[in-house]
Amino acid sequence: xxxxxxxxxxxxxxxxxxxxxxxxxxxxxxxxxxxxxxxxxxxxxxxxxxxxxxxxxxxxxxxxxxxxxxxxxxxxxxxxxxxxxxxxxxxxxxxxxxxxxxxxxxxxxxxxxxxxxxxxxxxxxxxxxxxxxxxxxxxxxxxxxxxxxxxxxxxxxxxxxxxxxxxxxxxxxxxxxxxxxxxxxxxxxxxxxxxxxxxxxxxxxxxxxxxxxxxxxxxxxxxxxxxxxxxxxxxxxxxxxxxxxxxxxxxxxxxxxxxxxxxxxxxxxxxxxxxxxxxxxxxxxxxxxxxxx
Amino acid sequence: xxxxxxxxxxxxxxxxxxxxxxxxxxxxxxxxxxxxxxxxxxxxxxxxxxxxxxxxxxxxxxxxxxxxxxxxxxxxxxxxxxxxxxxxxxxxxxxxxxxxxxxxxxxxxxxxxxxxxxxxxxxxxxxxxxxxxxxxxxxxxxxxxxxxxxxxxxxxxxxxxxxxxxxxxxxxxxxxxxxxxxxxxxxxxxxxxxxxxxxxxxxxxxxxxxxxxxxxxxxxxxxxxxxxxxxxxxxxxxxxxxxxxxxxxxxxxxxxxxxxxxxxxxxxxxxxxxxxxxxxxxxxxxxxxxxxxxxxxxxxxxxxxxxxxxxxxxxxxxxxx
Amino acid sequence: xxxxxxxxxxxxxxxxxxxxxxxxxxxxxxxxxxxxxxxxxxxxxxxxxxxxxxxxxxxxxxxxxxxxxxxxxxxxxxxxxxxxxxxxxxxxxxxxxxxxxxxxxxxxxxxxxxxxxxxxxxxxxxxxxxxxxxxxxxxxxxxxxxxxxxxxxxxxxxxxxxxxxxxxxxxxxxxxxxxxxxxxxxxxxxxxxxxxxxxxxxxxxxxxxxxxxxxxxxxxxxxxxxxxxxxxxxxxxxxxxxxxxxxxxxxxxxxx
Numbered sequence: 127x128x129x130x131x132x133x134x135x136x137x138x139x140x141x142x143x144x145x146x147x148x149x150x151x152x153x154x155x156x157x158x159x160x161x162x163x164x165x166x167x168x169x170x171x172x173x174x175x176x177x178x179x180x181x182x183x184x185x186x187x188x189x190x191x192x193x194x195x196x197x198x199x200x201x202x203x204x205x206x207x208x209x210x211x212x213x214x215x216x217x218x219x220x221x222x223x224x225x226x227x228x229x230x231x232x233x234x235x236x237x238x239x240x241x242x243x244x245x246x247x248x249x250x251x252x253x254x255x256x257x258x259x260x261x262x263x264x265x266x267x268x269x270x271x272x273x274x275x276x277x278x279x280x281x282x283x284x285x286x287x288x289x290x291x292x293x294x295x296x297x298x299x300x301x302x303x304x305x306x307x308x309x310x311x312x313x314x315x316x317x318x319x320x321x322x323x324x325x326x327x328x329x330x331x332x333x334x335x336x337x338x339x340x341x342x343x344x345x346x347x348x349x350x351x352x353x354x355x356x357x358x359x360x361x362x363x364x365x366x367x368x369x370x371x372x373x374x375x376x377x378x379x380x381x382x383x384x385x386x387x388x389x390x391x392x393x394x395x396x397x398x399x400x401x402x403x404x405x406x407x408x409x410x411x412x413x414x415x416x417x418x419x
Numbered sequence: 420x421x422x423x424x425x426x427x428x429x430x431x432x433x434x435x436x437x438x439x440x441x442x443x444x445x446x447x448x449x450x451x452x453x454x455x456x457x458x459x460x461x462x463x464x465x466x467x468x469x470x471x472x473x474x475x476x477x478x479x480x481x482x483x484x485x486x487x488x489x490x491x492x493x494x495x496x497x498x499x500x501x502x503x504x505x506x507x508x509x510x511x512x513x514x515x516x517x518x519x520x521x522x523x524x525x526x527x528x529x530x531x532x533x534x535x536x537x538x539x540x541x542x543x544x545x546x547x548x549x550x551x552x553x554x555x556x557x558x559x560x561x562x563x564x565x566x567x568x569x570x571x572x573x574x575x576x577x578x579x580x581x582x583x584x585x586x587x588x589x590x591x592x593x594x595x596x597x598x599x600x601x602x603x604x605x606x607x608x609x610x611x612x613x614x615x616x617x618x619x620x621x622x623x624x625x626x627x628x629x630x631x632x633x634x635x636x637x638x639x640x641x642x643x644x645x646x647x648x649x650x651x652x653x654x655x656x657x658x659x660x661x662x663x664x665x666x667x668x669x670x671x672x673x674x675x676x677x678x679x680x681x682x683x684x685x686x687x688x689x690x691x692x693x694x695x696x697x698x699x700x701x702x703x704x705x706x707x708x709x710x711x712x713x714x715x716x717x718x719x720x721x722x723x724x725x726x727x728x729x730x731x732x733x734x735x736x737x738x739x740x
Numbered sequence: 741x742x743x744x745x746x747x748x749x750x751x752x753x754x755x756x757x758x759x760x761x762x763x764x765x766x767x768x769x770x771x772x773x774x775x776x777x778x779x780x781x782x783x784x785x786x787x788x789x790x791x792x793x794x795x796x797x798x799x800x801x802x803x804x805x806x807x808x809x810x811x812x813x814x815x816x817x818x819x820x821x822x823x824x825x826x827x828x829x830x831x832x833x834x835x836x837x838x839x840x841x842x843x844x845x846x847x848x849x850x851x852x853x854x855x856x857x858x859x860x861x862x863x864x865x866x867x868x869x870x871x872x873x874x875x876x877x878x879x880x881x882x883x884x885x886x887x888x889x890x891x892x893x894x895x896x897x898x899x900x901x902x903x904x905x906x907x908x909x910x911x912x913x914x915x916x917x918x919x920x921x922x923x924x925x926x927x928x929x930x931x932x933x934x935x936x937x938x939x940x941x942x943x944x945x946x947x948x949x950x951x952x953x954x955x956x957x958x959x960x961x962x963x964x965x966x967x968x969x970x971x972x973x974x975x976x977x978x979x980x981x982x983x984x985x986x987x988x989x990x991x992x993x994x995x996x
Contacts, residue, residue: 214711217473227704343697393541403530
C-alpha cells in the first residue's frame with residue numbers, strides 16, 4: 127500500500143513539477159503569476175486529444191503538435207495580456223490573466239466540452255494499459271511513461287535554461303531586466319520566449335497525464351492549484367524548489383488520500399498553500415525578502 | 420441634455436424602477452430584478468475590498484456561499500424564521516470573513532491572491548463533501564418562504580426584502596467610503612508604507628474591509644438562498660468569483676456606483692447565456708480582459724469623462740457635493 | 741533638550757550592514773540635514789526612526805522616551821510626520837482628500853458612526869476639510885485642492901506631500917529629499933517653506949537632502965553618513981572643513 131501510494135504520488139508529482147516549472151519561469155522573469163497557466167496546460171491536452179483521438183495521429187506526433195500549440199498559446203498570452211500591461215500593477219495583471227484563463231476555458235469547452243455525460247473526454251492509453259510489476263508493486267506503464275517523460279522534459283529544460291543562449295538570456299533578464307536590456311538582450315523577445323516555453327512544458331505535462339485521467343476544460347484549474355502549492359512549498363521563484371515541491375505535493379496528496387480520507391486528495395493542495403503561506407511564506411527553502419518601501 | 424443622466428438622476432430612476440417592478444413584472448422578470456439587486460450587494464462589498472482597499476482576495480464567492488448555506492440550512496433544519504436565518508447567515512459569513520482576514524493580514528499581493536484562491540476552493544470542497552450537513556454536491560431545497568400577512572407571493576416578499584436591504588445598506592457603505600475609513604482604504608491600496616506613516620493602522624483597516632465586505636456577501640448569500648429556493652455548491656464556485664469580479668471591473672474598480680452599474684448591466688448577460696456555460700466563460704473572461712486592457716477605469720470612467728455629475732469622493736471635485 | 745534621539749542604531753538586510761551603530765540627536769526646533777553619498781543609509785535611518793524598519797540594535801527616543809517596537813502608525817500618532825523620496829501621493833484622491841488623509845490619526849469616527857453619518861462625523865469631516873485647506877494655503881497649493889493629486893507636476897506633488905505630513909500638526913517632520921529634482925526657483929521656495937514650518941508651526945525637521953545649497957542654507961546642523969556609518973556631525977562650516985567628509989562625500993561627488 128505505502129509503496130504503491132508513493133509510486134503514484136511520484137508520478138503525479140512529476141506532472142505537478144512540470145506545470146510548476148512554467149509558473150516559476152514566468153514569475154521569475156516578469157514578477158507575475160500567470161493565473162491562466164492551468165488553462166494553457168488544459169488546452170495543450172486537448173490539442174493532443176484532437177490529433178491522437180480525432181485525427182488518429184501517433185501518440186508521439188500528437189505530443190509534438192501539442193507542445194508546439196502550447197508554445198503558440200503562451201506567446202498569445204504574452205502578446206495579448208502581458209505586453210500591453212507590462213507597467214500595470216500586480217493586481218491588474220492577476221485580473222487580466224484570470225480573465226484570459228476563463229476565455230480559453232470557454233473556447234475549449236466550445237470545441238471539446240459539453241458532450242453527453244458531461245464535459246469529460248477519455249484519452250486512450252498510449253501504451254499497454256495493464257499494470258506490470260516493478261520492484262514488487264504493480265504500476266501502470268503509463269505511470270512509467272509519465273515519470274520518464276517528466277524526467278526527460280525536466281532535463282531538457284534544465285539544459286536549455288542553463289546551457290543555451292536563450293536560457294542564459296532568460297536568466298539574465300530575470301536577474302535584472304534593465305541590465306539585460308543595456309547589454310543588448312532584446313528583453314521583449316526573451317519575455318515571449320519565457321511565456322512560450324512555460325506553456326509548452328505545461329502542454330507536454332497535459333499530454334503525459336491525459337491517458338491516466340480524463341480530460342476536461344476544468345482540469346486546468348486543478349493543476350494550477352497543485353502547481354501553486356508546489357511553488358509556494360518550494361519558495362515562490364525557486365526553480366529547484368518548484369520541482370521538489372511538485373513531487374512533495376504529489377506524494378502528500380497520495381498519502382493523505384490513501385491513509386486518511388479519499389476526499390483529502392483533492393483538498394490537500396489548498397491546505398498546503400494556506401498553511402505554507404501563513405506560517406512560512408518563504409517556502410521550505412526560500413529566504414525572506416526585503417520589505418519594499 | 421447630458422445633465423439629465425447625472426449620477427443622481429440615474430440612481431433616482433433606478434430606485435423608482437426597482438420600486439415599481441413588482442407591480443408590472445411577471446415572475447421571471449421579477450426574479451431577474453431580484454438577482455440584479457442581490458448582485459448590487461455583492462458588488463458593493465467586493466468593491467470595498469478589491470477596488471478601494473486593493474486587497475486581491477478571491478474569497479468573496481465562498482463567503483457568499485457561507486451566507487447562503489447558513490441561511491438555507493437554518494431554515495430547513497431548524498425551521499427558523501427566514502429573517503433570523505438571514506441574520507445568522509450574515510453573522511457567520513462575517514465571522515468567516517474575519518477568519519480569512521486574520522491570516523490574510525500577513526499576506527499581500529500575489530501571496531494573498533494564492534491563499535484566498537486556495538481558501539475559496541477549500542470552502543467549496545466543504546460544501547461538496549460535508550454530506551451530513553450540506554447535502555453534498557446535489558445541494559438542498561430551502562422550504563418555501565412565508566411573507567404573510569404582507570404578501571401571499573414569496574417571490575415578491577424576497578424581492579421587497581432585497582430591495583429594502585439594498586436601499587439601506589448601499590448608502591451606509593457609501594457614507595463609510597466618504598469618511599476617513601474610505602480614505603484609509605485607498606491609502607492602503609496606494610501605499611501601505613505611506614498609509615502607516617500617516618497614522619493609519621493598516622491591520623485594523625484591512626480587517627474592517629474584510630469584515631464589511633463579508634457582511635455584504637453574507638447578506639447577498641442569504642437572499643440568494645431565499646429567492647432561488649435551492650442551494651448547490653456550484654453557485655459558489657470559482658466561476659462565480661469571475662462573475663463578481665467582472666461586474667466590479669466592468670463597472671469600475673474603486674467606484675461604488677460603477678460596481679452597481681456593472682452588477683445591473685451584467686445580470687442580463689448572465690441570464691441570456693445561462694444555458695451556455697462556455698459562452699458565459701468566454702463573455703465574462705473576455706469582458707474582464709477587454710476592460711483591463713482598453714478601459715482600465717471601467718464603464719464609470721467613461722461616464723465621468725463625458726457626462727456631468729458622475730464625480731465621486733475619492734475622486735471628488737468642488738462642484739459635486 | 742533633545743526632541744529626537746537615536747542611539748547606536750545598527751541594521752542589516754540579508755547580511756548587508758545598512759547602518760552601523762549610528763547615533764543622531766536632534767534638538768527641539770532644529771532643522772537638521774542628513775547628507776551622504778548614495779547607499780550611505782540615509783533613508784534607512786529615517787525608516788528606522790519612524791518604525792518602518794525595526795533596528796537590530798539601538799534605540800530611538802522621542803522626547804526622552806523610547807519608541808522602539810511601536811508600529812509606524814503609533815509613531816505617527818505621537819507626532820512624527822514623514823515624506824518619501826519618491827512621492828507617495830494617493831492616486832484616485834484629490835489634493836484635498838490626500839491632505840485630509842493626513843488627519844486620520846486625529847479623527848475619531850469609527851466605521852459604524854461613519855456609515856450612519858452621525859452629526860458628529862459630519863462635523864469632524866468639515867473640520868478636517870477646513871484644516872486641510874488651511875495647510876494647503878500654508879504651502880500655497882490651495883488653488884489645486886480639487887485637482888486629482890497625481891495629475892500635478894512633480895514639484896507640486898512634493899508640496900502636497902509636505903502638507904499631508906503637516907496637517908496633523910506633528911512636532912517632528914522627517915523629509916526625504918524634499919528638493920530632489922526641483923528647479924532653482926522651487927528650491928528657494930522649499931527653503932523658505934522649511935523656515936516657515938519651523939517659525940510658524942514650531943516643527944523640528946530632520947531631512948535628507950542632496951541639494952547642497954538648500955542643506956547649507958537652511959540646516960542648523962548637518963549629519964554626514966557614509967557606508968552606513970556616521971562620519972561627521974556639526975554646523976555646515978564644521979562639516980565642510982572635515983577631512984573625512986571631503987574625501988568620502990565631496991570626493992565621491994566630484995568623481996561622479
